[in-house]
Amino acid sequence: MTRKSLTLLICMVGVVYGCAAPSPEMQLIIDSAEAMGGERAISRLETLVIEGDGRQYRLGQNNRPSDDLPYYEVESYVREIDLLNKNWRVGQTRSSRYPTGNPVYSQEQTFGTDGDIAYNITEDGTVSRASARAAAERLVDQYDHPATLVNLALTEGTVVANLRQEDGQDVVDITAPSGQTYMMYVDSDTKFPTSIVTVGHDPILGDVTRATRFEDYFEGGGFGGFGARLTLPRGIDVYIDDFPTWELRVDTATDRELDDLSAPGEAGSAPVPEFQANVQVEEIGDGIWLLAGQSHHSVLVEFDDFLALVEAPQNDARALAVIAQARELQPEKPLQYVVSTHHHFDHSGGIRAAVSEGLTVITHQTNAEFYEDLAQRSHTRMPDALENNPQELTLELVDNDIYELGEGRRTMEIARVRPNDHTDAMLVGYLPRERTLIEADLYTPNSEEAPFAEVLLQTIEEREWRVEQVLPIHGQLFEIAVLEELVNPESP
Numbered sequence: 118m119t120r121k122s123l124t125l126l127i128c129m130v131g132v133v134y135g136c137a138a139p140s141p142e143m144q145l146i147i148d149s150a151e152a153m154g155g156e157r158a159i160s161r162l163e164t165l166v167i168e169g170d171g172r173q174y175r176l177g178q179n180n181r182p183s184d185d186l187p188y189y190e191v192e193s194y195v196r197e198i199d200l201l202n203k204n205w206r207v208g209q210t211r212s213s214r215y216p217t218g219n220p221v222y223s224q225e226q227t228f229g230t231d232g233d234i235a236y237n238i239t240e241d242g243t244v245s246r247a248s249a250r251a252a253a254e255r256l257v258d259q260y261d262h263p264a265t266l267v268n269l270a271l272t273e274g275t276v277v278a279n280l281r282q283e284d285g286q287d288v289v290d291i292t293a294p295s296g297q298t299y300m301m302y303v304d305s306d307t308k309f310p311t312s313i314v315t316v317g318h319d320p321i322l323g324d325v326t327r328a329t330r331f332e333d334y335f336e337g338g339g340f341g342g343f344g345a346r347l348t349l350p351r352g353i354d355v356y357i358d359d360f361p362t363w364e365l366r367v368d369t370a371t372d373r374e375l376d377d378l379s380a381p382g383e384a385g386s387a388p389v390p391e392f393q394a395n396v397q398v399e400e401i402g403d404g405i406w407l408l409a410g411q412s413h414h415s416v417l418v419e420f421d422d423f424l425a426l427v428e429a430p431q432n433d434a435r436a437l438a439v440i441a442q443a444r445e446l447q448p449e450k451p452l453q454y455v456v457s458t459h460h461h462f463d464h465s466g467g468i469r470a471a472v473s474e475g476l477t478v479i480t481h482q483t484n485a486e487f488y489e490d491l492a493q494r495s496h497t498r499m500p501d502a503l504e505n506n507p508q509e510l511t512l513e514l515v516d517n518d519i520y521e522l523g524e525g526r527r528t529m530e531i532a533r534v535r536p537n538d539h540t541d542a543m544l545v546g547y548l549p550r551e552r553t554l555i556e557a558d559l560y561t562p563n564s565e566e567a568p569f570a571e572v573l574l575q576t577i578e579e580r581e582w583r584v585e586q587v588l589p590i591h592g593q594l595f596e597i598a599v600l601e602e603l604v605n606p607e608s609p
Contacts, residue, residue, distance in 0.1 A: 158345035177462030182487035230255035238385035244382035337370035394438035429467035436467025483542035558592035
């Protein structure tokens with residue numbers, strides 16, 4: 118037997134055998150195991166199945182940067198963990214909700230990990246390998262539960278160290294053979310684990326702390342093959358820094374026999390998908406280019422003395438590729454500005470890269486504090502462009518009046534869209550000479566949902582812009598008549 122529990126059991130027989138008492142760190146682990154139902158049951162745990170429901174929050178998609186996050190309603194959730202084979206799988210049904218609160222769609226999701234292989238399964242059964250980032254995060258997730266982490270701590274090869282007190286709780290570091298360290302916080306009176314904390318990396322937020330908090334312990338059923346009744350948390354809440362990402366309420370927890378959780382199909386042999394920045398250039402007009410190629414586009418606009426981008430979306434790789442392409446198209450003029458339409462992570466993901474390249478960021482004043490924080494964040498665990506090339510953030514802020522960029526031959530009027538439920542600080546850009554509007558998220562051609570099309574058209578009318586065509590950040594150029602017909606189908 119390789120379990121530390123066996124060693125501890127032998128030691129408890131008596132000092133005649135020369136065994137030392139458990140270290141204070143291991144004693145805390147033993148006490149937590151006993152509180153949850155017994156060291157024997159926890160150390161012999163081979164599977165854990167958790168079922169419940171909850172909310173999955175959409176980080177970086179709130180109306181304003183300081184507002185509460187929108188979320189998915191998770192109607193059913195099943196998490197199956199195979200500790201012996203070090204794999205797990207989640208099946209869940211969730212409903213997406215537009216910020217208006219109306220259900221848009223319901224989807225079934227299945228995803229999991231098999232060792233260092235992460236995979237996803239769509240509703241129609243299609244299997245694909247997930248990214249290296251997903252694999253790394255899911256490896257950590259396997260032990261993000263009191264029962265599985267204490268089980269790990271009782272396993273040979275795990276290092277338990279650095280017992281201390283913080284905020285009236287006992288804290289110990291648990292380092293897995295993989296090298297991943299978990300900080301487990303334990304109630305000093307009940308000995309129940311109250312939270313598990315890890316440090317990691319988020320591509321937008323950089324170095325982050327992930328805290329999983331536990332409450333409302335209840336008695337689960339039938340563990341260890343001998344009817345042990347483990348006491349496990351009913352409430353499981355996950356935070357990235359101060360942002361909530363998960364609220365799970367557990368209905369049942371057991372160790373029932375599992376099906377094979379190995380990576381299905383060809384997921385195990387498929388190459389790890391990597392993001393490849395693909396920039397496709399489409400000239401919209403003299404000195405105006407759509408930089409497309411992926412789900413989120415950018416627009417390059419040439420002015421008399423400089424160049425400006427509208428949008429640096431997605432991530433470092435995409436933004437740097439777009440910036441390089443812009444400079445290649447017009448090398449004789451400096452690229453000076455990037456207009457960020459709104460703060461949502463999929464649209465602001467390349468802002469740090471733009472700052473590293475010396476670009477001034479134009480955004481609505483509501484977003485100022487958010488961008489200042491974004492630029493100051495540390496990315497030491499996985500250095501990005503700004504971490505490698507530190508530059509000061511320069512902001513130009515738009516209020517509720519029109520901000521005019523450029524002069525002479527071409528100008529761009531940058532203005533706030535009227536209030537809406539997607540984001541309260543959305544900017545659009547209007548090129549008067551070309552009668553072209555640049556917008557993000559308000560209307561995507563051929564989209565099944567267009568809840569903000571009316572907002573966009575009303576903004577155009579209120580600003581008295583003579584728009585003839587619209588250049589979206591998602592999709593292709595379309596005539597204003599398309600929007601008018603959509604909003605006012607009965608008009609002659």
